[in-house]
Every structure is written in C-alpha cells, then in structure tokens.
Amino acid sequence: MSTEVRVPTLGESVTEATVATWFKKPGDAVAVDEMLCELETDKVTVEVPSPAAGTLAEIIAAEGETVGVGALLAQITAGAAAPAPAPAAAPIAPPKAEVKPVPEATARKGDDAPSARKLMAENNIEASAVAGSGRDGRVMKGDVLAALVSAPAAPAPAAAPAAPRAASRADDAPREERVKMTRLRQTIARRLKEAQNTAAMLTTYNEVDMTAIMDLRNQYKDLFEKKHGVKLGFMSFFAKACAHALAEVPEVNAEIDGDSVIYKRYVHMGVAVGTPNGLVVPVVRDTDTKSFAQIEKEIAGFGRKARDGKLSIEDMQGGTFTISNGGVYGSLMSSPILNPPQSGILGMHKIQDRPIALNGQVVIRPMMYLALSYDHRIVDGQGAVTFLVRVKEALEDPRRLLMDL
Structure with missing residues (x-):
C-alpha cells in the first residue's frame, strides 16, 4: 500500500512553488508529520510533512522543479513495510558521522x-x-x-597575484558567482517593476519632531511592558497615526480596479520586515480598531515568525497601506516603492538630532524625515500632503489621537 505526497494548498492566488530541498532520500524511513521537503513560493517557504509512516519509495518532483498545487511530490510505502525502514536507516548514519560536530552544536543551539x-x-x-x-x-x-x-x-x-595581469572578462570570470534568484526575490523584482510601470508614482516629504513620542515612550515603556508583556516601540505610534490620517484621506487607502476605485472602510496595515531571503510585508489587520498593545504584540510576533521562516501566506495578504522603516538600517531619506495594488506607502527614516527654528530660537531636536509615495492616478497632491501633515501632527502631539483631532 502506498501513500501519495502532494503539494498542499499554498494560499490565495498562489498556484505554484519550486521544490527547494528534500530532507529525505528514496529508501529512507519516515514518520508521520516528519518534514519531507521544503517548497519555495512567491512569498514564503513551506515545509511539507509526511502524511504517513513508512518508507520514502520514490521522489517524483526533484529539487529545482516547479510544481502546481496538488501535484504529486513523492510516494510513501506504508503499512507492514513501515517498521522495516527503522533498522535500514542505520547504514545511512555512517556518512553523517563525518560531520559529528554538527549535532553537538545543534544540541546547544x-x-x-x-x-x-x-x-x-x-x-x-x-x-x-x-x-x-x-x-x-x-x-x-x-x-x-x-x-x-x-x-x-x-x-x-590567493587571487592577489592575478592583479598585475591586465583585467579582462576572462580573467574576472573565476571570481564571479552566478546564483539563481529565489522565487521570493524574483517576485519582489517583478512586483516592484510592475509598480513603477503601472502606477503614476510620486513621493512627497515632510519631517517630524520626535520629542513628544520619545518622551511619552520613555515615561511609560516600563509600565507598558510590565502590563502587556511587550515592548513599546515607535511602530505602533506610526501605525495609529497613519490609520487616523487614512480616515481623513481615504483615497490613500483605496485601490484602482479597472475603471473603478475601491475605497476600503478598514485599515489593514502592512509592516515591511527584512528576512534573510528578502523583504516581506506581514499585515496587521484592522489596525484602526486595535490598541497600541495589540499592534505591538502582532508586530513582535511577525518579527519572530520572519526570523524563523514561519510567516504564512495568510500573514501577508490583504494589506491596504504599508509602512516601511528604512531607519533601522540607517537610511536618512528615501523614496519607498508602492506595494501594488495599494495606493500609498509611508517611509520612516533615521532619527537624527538636528537644529531647527522653534519659537524664534534655534534648538536641537530629534528629527525624522517622512516620505509618502502614492499613486497619482487616484491620490491628488493635496490629499497626499494633507495625509502626511496629519501624520506629522499626530506624532508631534499624540494627544490628538486620543481626541480624534
């Protein structure tokens, strides 16, 4: 009796994946729910568990192959043959003995x-x-x-001796490495180029004095963490400020569908997160109705999932507006690219002490440049500037968020 291993449902709008890695070889014993292989989709990496115990009889889709949802990946012989593979696994162990330090280090980590x-x-x-x-x-x-x-x-x-020789393409070839782009990187490249080719993208800038937010955060961060079990960061302030501004300028939260405009009466905030494989954008759903603590907990959870490679397709679907924080990498100013089909994205940047004129005097304040990239097909310049000003006002005086001003 044999059991088929097929490509699982990969999520809405995702129809195919690439077989990235097989953890087992034909003839290996497998247990129920033991990971057989890893599939790489446009957005995330999906591990495929074994549906039955037994022996991996045949691998149908090799590493590097593109497979669709429901496609056959492998065959597992189960039933009476299941106990037999256990001792059969012993001969496979000696080759792994050569890398004995690996399990020891793994035990520590x-x-x-x-x-x-x-x-x-x-x-x-x-x-x-x-x-x-x-x-x-x-x-x-x-x-x-x-x-x-x-x-x-x-x-x-060792390559230094080659330097005296005249440089040429032939000489440079040994020092070059060609690596196939991952599906995630290909998707990032395609979507960003589509955004440039399709949207009438424009960026407007402003700056915000972070003094009030930093003072508020320093005053309550310990109490906040003690009560809610999560640190109070800056992202929840920006998420709430953007949700507040989107209520006044709804076109920034809308999208174009053919010759229609779809206005979203909710805010699903995408928060850009860097991973070893590229940038992903998990979504905090209904940001406009959530508290600071709820937002911080979700963002922290997404960060852990991103580091562990556990973000799901569902985590990254349905966003209506995006925030990208280039400041964590030291960026002072940039023009973020839209995340289609969204019509707006806010770029946060590095907080830097700068002299500003305040009440007729020059003072040093922690300042941050803000950048709003928007689709000019749906968002007019006045709306974009108004949105950014409202975000600035809410951040410089957080009491406005409480009073809905």
Missing part, C-alpha cells in the same frame, strides 16, 4: 531548521560557526547560506 542541518552537513560546516537568527539561536537555511557566501572570502589573498 536548539532545534535548527531541517534545511539548515542538511546544508551544514553537505558543506561540512559546524553549527557553532553559524550565527543563528531564529528563536533561541535556531540556525535557519538563510544563516547557512550567508555563512557559505562569506566562507570563500578567505581564499581572496
């Missing part, structure tokens, strides 16, 4: 991702040599890839 363990074993890398970005130091596949990319840097001095 916790449950490393299966794909990460496979990569470390294949490349004879000790887990202790890889900085884990996952929860409790868990090593993720992206961490191992980063270690592999940095590892070849050591032989660089």
Whole structure:
C-alpha cells in the first residue's frame, strides 16, 4: 500500500512553488508529520510533512522543479513495510558521522531548521560557526547560506597575484558567482517593476519632531511592558497615526480596479520586515480598531515568525497601506516603492538630532524625515500632503489621537 505526497494548498492566488530541498532520500524511513521537503513560493517557504509512516519509495518532483498545487511530490510505502525502514536507516548514519560536530552544536543551539542541518552537513560546516537568527539561536537555511557566501572570502589573498595581469572578462570570470534568484526575490523584482510601470508614482516629504513620542515612550515603556508583556516601540505610534490620517484621506487607502476605485472602510496595515531571503510585508489587520498593545504584540510576533521562516501566506495578504522603516538600517531619506495594488506607502527614516527654528530660537531636536509615495492616478497632491501633515501632527502631539483631532 502506498501513500501519495502532494503539494498542499499554498494560499490565495498562489498556484505554484519550486521544490527547494528534500530532507529525505528514496529508501529512507519516515514518520508521520516528519518534514519531507521544503517548497519555495512567491512569498514564503513551506515545509511539507509526511502524511504517513513508512518508507520514502520514490521522489517524483526533484529539487529545482516547479510544481502546481496538488501535484504529486513523492510516494510513501506504508503499512507492514513501515517498521522495516527503522533498522535500514542505520547504514545511512555512517556518512553523517563525518560531520559529528554538527549535532553537538545543534544540541546547544536548539532545534535548527531541517534545511539548515542538511546544508551544514553537505558543506561540512559546524553549527557553532553559524550565527543563528531564529528563536533561541535556531540556525535557519538563510544563516547557512550567508555563512557559505562569506566562507570563500578567505581564499581572496590567493587571487592577489592575478592583479598585475591586465583585467579582462576572462580573467574576472573565476571570481564571479552566478546564483539563481529565489522565487521570493524574483517576485519582489517583478512586483516592484510592475509598480513603477503601472502606477503614476510620486513621493512627497515632510519631517517630524520626535520629542513628544520619545518622551511619552520613555515615561511609560516600563509600565507598558510590565502590563502587556511587550515592548513599546515607535511602530505602533506610526501605525495609529497613519490609520487616523487614512480616515481623513481615504483615497490613500483605496485601490484602482479597472475603471473603478475601491475605497476600503478598514485599515489593514502592512509592516515591511527584512528576512534573510528578502523583504516581506506581514499585515496587521484592522489596525484602526486595535490598541497600541495589540499592534505591538502582532508586530513582535511577525518579527519572530520572519526570523524563523514561519510567516504564512495568510500573514501577508490583504494589506491596504504599508509602512516601511528604512531607519533601522540607517537610511536618512528615501523614496519607498508602492506595494501594488495599494495606493500609498509611508517611509520612516533615521532619527537624527538636528537644529531647527522653534519659537524664534534655534534648538536641537530629534528629527525624522517622512516620505509618502502614492499613486497619482487616484491620490491628488493635496490629499497626499494633507495625509502626511496629519501624520506629522499626530506624532508631534499624540494627544490628538486620543481626541480624534
């Protein structure tokens, strides 16, 4: 009796994936819910568990193949054959003994991702040599890839003798590396280019004095964390300020569908999060009705999921407006690109002490540049400027949020 392993439902609008990694080989014993392979979709990585115990009889879709939802991935022989594979797994163990340090380091770091363990074993890398970005130091596949990319840097001095020779394409070829783009990176590239080609994108700028927010945060952060179990960051202030401004300028929260405009009477706030594989945008749903604590808890949860590679398709669907914080990387000013089909995205930047004129005097204040990129097909300049001014006003005087001003 055999059991089919098929591509699971990948989420709304996602119809295909690429087989990234097989954790098992034909003939290996498998247990129920043991991870068999990893699929890479346009947005996230999905692990496929075994639906039955037994032996992996055949792999139908090899690594690198593109498969659709419901496609056959492998066959598992189950039933009476299931107990037999257990001893059969013993002969497979000796090759892994060569990388014995890996399990020891893994024991210290916790449950490393299966794909990460496979990569470390294949490349004879000790887990202790890889900085884990996952929860409790868990090593993720992206961490191992980063270690592999940095590892070849050591032989660089050996290439020095080639420097005196005249540079040419042939000479440079050995020092180049061609790496196939992941599906996530391909999707990011395609969607960003589509945004530039489709939307009449424009950006308007302003700056905000962060003194009031920083004072408020410093005054209540300990009490906030003690009561709600989460740190009080800046993102919840920006999310609430944007939700407040979107109520006044609803076209920034709308989208174009053919010759119609769809106005959203709710705010699903996308929050851009960086991962080892690229930028993803999980969504805080109904931001306009949630408290600061609820928003902070959701954002913190998304951050943990992103580090562990556990963000789901559902986590990133349905956003109506996006906030991107380039300031965490030190960006002083930038023009964010729209996240289609949304009509607006707010760019946050680095907080920097700057001299400003206040009440006829020059004072030093913590200032941040704000950038709103918007689709000029639906949002007029007046609406964009009004939106950004309302965000600025709410941040410089947070009491306006409480009084709905």
